[in-house]
Amino acid sequence: MLFNSYIFILLFLPVTLAGFFLIGRRGHHRIAISWLVAASLFFYGWWNPAYLGLMLGSILFNYAVGVALGNPDRKEGRTILVLGVVANLGLLGYFKYANFFVDNINWIFGSSFTLETIILPLAISFFTFQQIAYLVDAYRGETREYNFLHYCLFVTFFPQLIAGPIVHHKEMLPQFGKDSIYRLNYSNLAIGITIFTLGLFKKVIIADGVAEYSTPVFDASESGMALTFFEAWGASMAFTLQIYFDFSGYSDMAIGLGRMFGVRLPLNFHSPFKAVNMIDLWRRWHMTLTRFLRDYLYFPLGGNRKGLLRRDVNMMITMLLGGLWHGAAWTFVIWGGMHGLFLAINQRWHKLRLALGHDLERPTWYGREAARLLTFIMFVFGAAFFRSESFAGAMNMVWSMVGGNGLSLPMSLSRLVPGAGASLAHYGIVFQGMFSNYIVPWSEGMPLLVSSLLLAFYAPNTQQYMIDAQPAFGITRGKIDECWGGMLEWKISLPHAMAIALILFYTIANLIKESEFLYFNF
Secondary structure (H helix, E strand, C coil): CCCCCHHHHHHHHHHHHHHHHHHHCCCCHHHHHHHHHHHHHHHHHCCCHHHHHHHHHHHHHHHHHHHHCCCCCHHHHHHHHHHHHHHHHHHHHHHHHHHHHHHHHHHHHCCCCCCCCCCCCCCHHHHHHHHHHHHHHHHCCCCCCCCHHHHHHHHHCHHHHCCCCCCCHHHHHHHHHCHHHHCCCHHHHHHHHHHHHHHHHHHHHHHHHHHCCCHHHHHHHHCCCCCCHHHHHHHHHHHHHHHHHHHHHHHHHHHHHHHHCCCCCECCCCCHHHCCCHHHHHCCCCHHHHHHHHHHHHHHHCCCCCCHHHHHHHHHHHHHHHHHHHCCCHHHHHHHHHHHHHHHHHHHHHHHHHHCCCCCCCCCHHHHHHHHHHHHHHHHHHHHHHHCCCHHHHHHHHHHHCCCCCEEECHHHHCCCCCHHHHHHCCCEEECCCCCCCCCCHHHHHHHHHHHHHHHHHCCCHHHHCHHHCCCECCCCCCCCCCHHHCCCCCCCHHHHHHHHHHHHHHHHCCCCCCCCHHHHC
């Protein structure tokens, strides 16, 4: 079931909310939690009921391991932890990477091993990582859960089940221990609806809108069509904006849904295209995944404690595995490696500038904007690998992006110098419009693309707009920048309510087709 569907918005969500609070206000907290767990399992099973058994088996196994980790014997606990983590990774590896590894073995050795097609269970990456984090935290003595029903809620809570945020047990479950959470709070409901509406708008109007200007070009690249320089860059930029607003929208919707139940989920997306370098960008994009990889992979590898070279190696390993987490394809591995290299260069550049006495905390405005633009361009270039369905398609796209198939210029320029077209064509410069129209009508999409880019670069984000409501777990005023000096901050008032209502009705009216969130594929 999709957040951006009529059945979810008009039926599932109202019924689930009403049931939870009607049961909870009578003091039946355990029954209210049972209702929420049942609703979450129904939500997950809507996609494919066959995989409910897989999820429940994973929950039972990890709950048992977590209970066993309550044993104070440190040596025995370490063995149990290793077995638990290996079992989780084995399950994830089979469903997500078995065919990938078999295909590569066949390619290397010329063999012909085959496996039946394995359908990737929805959200397996997310609920596996969340439970691995729980096991490690339980081993460290940072959290403990002996109530099976509560553990089920921790894993299955539907707002964050499918694509995150990856939540720590200690962040979410203590909130359900408060009596107040079982009573309908109209302030929480208003806050949650507002955040959900903003996320729905991002997904339906912006992300799905710009997708029309990336998908046809990437499909053409997969078919081997020779693209021009601007076509390739335009498509990669359109996809970058698509995944930006798609994931930003999902993250807002998840936080908004949680808040309707009185639960604050962790912030997962914080205007990454306002970042001035790759280090800053990865502190803002899929923040809970970055936190997981840092705490449970990068730090255990040694982090930055064993010298610069070892730090770079640890960072590269982390990003390569982070790339592979996104999908079983070499394009994702290459994408992860590119970002590992970007981060390593970024770290060395900072070290050099500090040695030269530069003030990194107070850059000039033009230096900041140039750094932001460079960071964005690097991300867009990497997106060619992230979006392409095959290595050949990615290389075709990259070849076009580096000018291998020539540049395209507006037709109007060809009339300024009569006869220049033939001469310039020898150097790969052609006059076909800024973006050629034989693939996609770029002229129609320019207003949406430009406005989306400006929103990503300069507009206040949801948590800035909602700062007074403390929208996410741990987010308070002072921890994030103010919303244009506080002029646009959300308040419970008639003007804000009317604006959000108009956005909601406009978005639902344009909910012509249901489209999956991109991170459902990961």
